[in-house]
Amino acid sequence: MEFMKLYLPDRVQWDGESLTETYGRLVITPLERGFGRTLGTAVRRVMLSSLEGAAAVSVTIKGVSHEFSALPGVRQDASDIVLNVKSLSIRHDGDEPGKLILKADKPGIYTAASLVGDPGIRVTNPEREIAEITGKGGLDLTIMVEKGKGFVTVDEWYNSGRGQDIGTILVDSWFCPVKKVNYTVESARVGDRTDYDSLRLEITTDGSLTPVEAMEKTCAILIQHFKMIMEGDQTEAPAAEPTDDGKAAAKSEAGGTDSTPIDDEEFGLDRKYANILKTAGVDTVGTLTAMTEGQLKGLKGVGDKTFQVVIEKLASKGLKLRTE
Numbered sequence: 001m002e003f004m005k006l007y008l009p010d011r012v013q014w015d016g017e018s019l020t021e022t023y024g025r026l027v028i029t030p031l032e033r034g035f036g037r038t039l040g041t042a043v044r045r046v047m048l049s050s051l052e053g054a055a056a057v058s059v060t061i062k063g064v065s066h067e068f069s070a071l072p073g074v075r076q077d078a079s080d081i082v083l084n085v086k087s088l089s090i091r092h093d094g095d096e097p098g099k100l101i102l103k104a105d106k107p108g109i110y111t112a113a114s115l116v117g118d119p120g121i122r123v124t125n126p127e128r129e130i131a132e133i134t135g136k137g138g139l140d141l142t143i144m145v146e147k148g149k150g151f152v153t154v155d156e157w158y159n160s161g162r163g164q165d166i167g168t169i170l171v172d173s174w175f176c177p178v179k180k181v182n183y184t185v186e187s188a189r190v191g192d193r194t195d196y197d198s199l200r201l202e203i204t205t206d207g208s209l210t211p212v213e214a215m216e217k218t219c220a221i222l223i224q225h226f227k228m229i230m231e232g233d234q235t236e237a238p239a240a241e242p243t244d245d246g247k248a249a250a251k252s253e254a255g256g257t258d259s260t261p262i263d264d265e266e267f268g269l270d271r272k273y274a275n276i277l278k279t280a281g282v283d284t285v286g287t288l289t290a291m292t293e294g295q296l297k298g299l300k301g302v303g304d305k306t307f308q309v310v311i312e313k314l315a316s317k318g319l320k321l322r323t324e
Contacts, residue, residue, distance in 0.1 A: 006032050007030060007031075007032055007190060007196065009028050009029055009030060009031055010029075010030070011027065011028070011029050011030075012026070012027075012028050013026070013027050014026050014211075014212065015027070019211070019212075021124075021205075021207050021210050022204060022205050022206065022207045022210075022211075023202075023203070023204050023205075023211060024202075024203050024210070024211025024212060024215075025200065025201070025202050025203075026200070026201045026203070026211075026215065027198065027199070027200050027201075028198075028199040028200075028201070029188045029196075029197070029198035029199065030188035030189070030190050030196035030197065030198060031188070031196060031197040031198070031199060032196065032197070033195050033196060033197060034197070035197055035199075036183075036185035036186075036197030036198065036199040037185055037197075039199055040183035040185065040199055040201065041183075042222060043181070043183070043201060043215070043218055043222075044181040044183060046218045046221055046222060047178045047181050047203070047214055047218050048176060048178060048181060049149075049150060049176075050149060050218075050221055051149070051176060051177055051178060051209070051214060051217055051218065051221075052147055052148065052149050052175065053090075053147065053148070053149070053175040053176055053177035053206075053208055053209065054090040054091060054092035054121070054145055054146065054147050054148075054175065054208065055088075055090060055145070055146070055148065055173040055174055055175045056085050056086060056088060056090065056100075056143050056144065056145055056171050056173065057097075057144045057145065057146045057157065057162065057170070057171065057173055058143075058144045058157070058162065058163060058168050058169060058170050058171060059081070059082055059085050059141060059142070059143055059144075059168075059169045059171060060141065060142045060144075060167055060168050060169070061078055061081065061139070061140070061141045061167070061169070062140035062141070063140075064078050064167060064169075065166055065167055066078070066169070067079045067082050067169045071137060071139065072135075072136075072137045073133055073134060073135040073136050073137015073138065074131055074132070074133055074134070074137050074139055075131070075132040075133075075134050076131050076132065078169065080131075081130065081131050081139075081141070082169055082171055084128065084129060084130050084131070085130070085141075085143055085171060086171050086172060086174075087125075087128060088100075088112055088123050088125065088128060088143075089123065089124045089125045089177075089206035089207050089208050090121065090122070090123055090124070090145055090208060091121070091122050091123075091124055091207075091208035091209070092120060092121050092145055092146075092147050092208075093120040093121075094118075094119070094120040094121070095147065097144060097145065097146045098117065098118035098120070098121045098144075098145045098146075099117065099118055099121075099142055099143065099144060099145065100115040100116070100117045100118075100121065100123070100142070100143040100145060101115065101116050101117075101141070101142050101143070102114055102115050102116070102130060102131075102139060102140070102141050102143075103138075103139075103140050104131070104133055104138060104139045104140075105133075105138040105139075106133065107133050107134060107135065108132070108133060109129060109131075109132045110129070110130050110131055110132070110133070110139070111126060111127055111128060111129050111130060112125060112126045112127070112128045112129075112130060113126035113127070114130070115130070115143070117145075118145075121145055124206060124207030124208050125206070125207060146173075147175070148173065148175040149175050149176070150175060150176065151172070151173070151174050151175070151176075152172070152173045152175070153172050154170045154171065154172055156275055157170045157173070158170060159272045159275050159276065160275050160276045160278075160279035160280075160301045161276055161279075161300060161301025161302070161303070162301070177205050177206050177208045177209035177214065178203065178204070178205050178206075178209070178214050179204045179205060179206055180202075180203075180204040181201065181202070181203050181204075182201070182202045183199060183200065183201045183202070184199075184200045185197050185198070185199055185200075186198045186200070201215075203215065258284065258285040258286035258289065259284050259285075259286055260284060260285045260286070261283060261284055261285075262274045262277055262278065262282065262283065262284060262285055262288060263275075263278070264285075267285055267313070267317065268313065269309075269310070269313050270309065273306050273309050273310060276299075276301045276302060276306055277299070277302075277310070279300075279301060280299040280300055280301060280302065281299075282299070285319070288310070288314070288321075289314065289319050289320065289321060289322065290322055291321055291322060292321060292322050292323070293307075293321055296310065296321060
């Protein structure tokens with residue numbers, strides 16, 4: 001099949017014999033010369049950076065105030081238990097944060113299969129050991145689970161206002177459900193020509209997302225971006241280019257039309273406070289200026305200091321929050 005005089009692949013096939021919940025091998029052939037690397041690179045980068053997943057954000061262990069504490073009757077100390085929790089692969093079908101709870105009071109080895117979760121939350125590596133009770137002791141822990149993208153460190157969680165309560169142990173969170181993506185490009189034949197590409201993708205996930213699901217979501221992300229590029233900017237161009245002061249005033253009056261990221265150098269908001277806003281879902285200057293003072297103060301992690309810094313930064317740019 002051809003499109004705009006380009007030969008399109010007539011074989012897009014998963015290897016059924018090796019396809020599992022965590023591993024898949026996909027062959028796409030034949031492709032025009034160069035398209036194998038073009039598609040392989042795009043798919044790999046999106047899969048490893050942009051797919052949403054779920055991960056543990058914090059751990060609370062009854063009777064433990066910090067991660068270096070020892071637990072009577074438990075073989076592992078708190079830091080070992082936290083490391084085990086970080087290695088859990090979690091699927092979360094909802095949108096709101098949830099919990100996984102473990103209550104153990106008898107000797108034995110307790111794995112992730114012993115965790116009881118909120119509806120829509122399940123651990124896809126239930127064999128993972130959490131702790132072992134060896135004597136007269138017990139373990140009562142609660143794991144907070146959230147959805148996100150990429151990697152979030154403990155420091156970033158703390159700067160966003162998490163972990164302020166005594167006994168709450170923050171953890172580094174790796175949200176990406178894809179562990180590894182490899183691709184190879186080989187030669188393929190179409191008629192007498194042998195300079196076509198054959199693309200082979202090998203995808204390994206943590207089980208919270210199957211390789212087929214990962215590919216579907218990746219394609220949807222790429223398609224949406226290309227669609228927006230094709231449609232272009234649908235807004236009308238201004239009659240004249242306003243001055244800097246005019247631009248600032250227009251952005252404020254529009255109440256949310258400025259798509260400048262809040263951590264952009266042009267806006268200049270300190271990274272610490274930008275992370276607090278981004279964690280609360282405020283990513284752009286336009287989103288920020290569309291909020292009222294009450295809405296800003298009501299965001300999780302936004303205290304008096306953060307509120308004052310944001311207001312001063314907006315004022316320095318000739319912007320302000322929306323009035324009630």
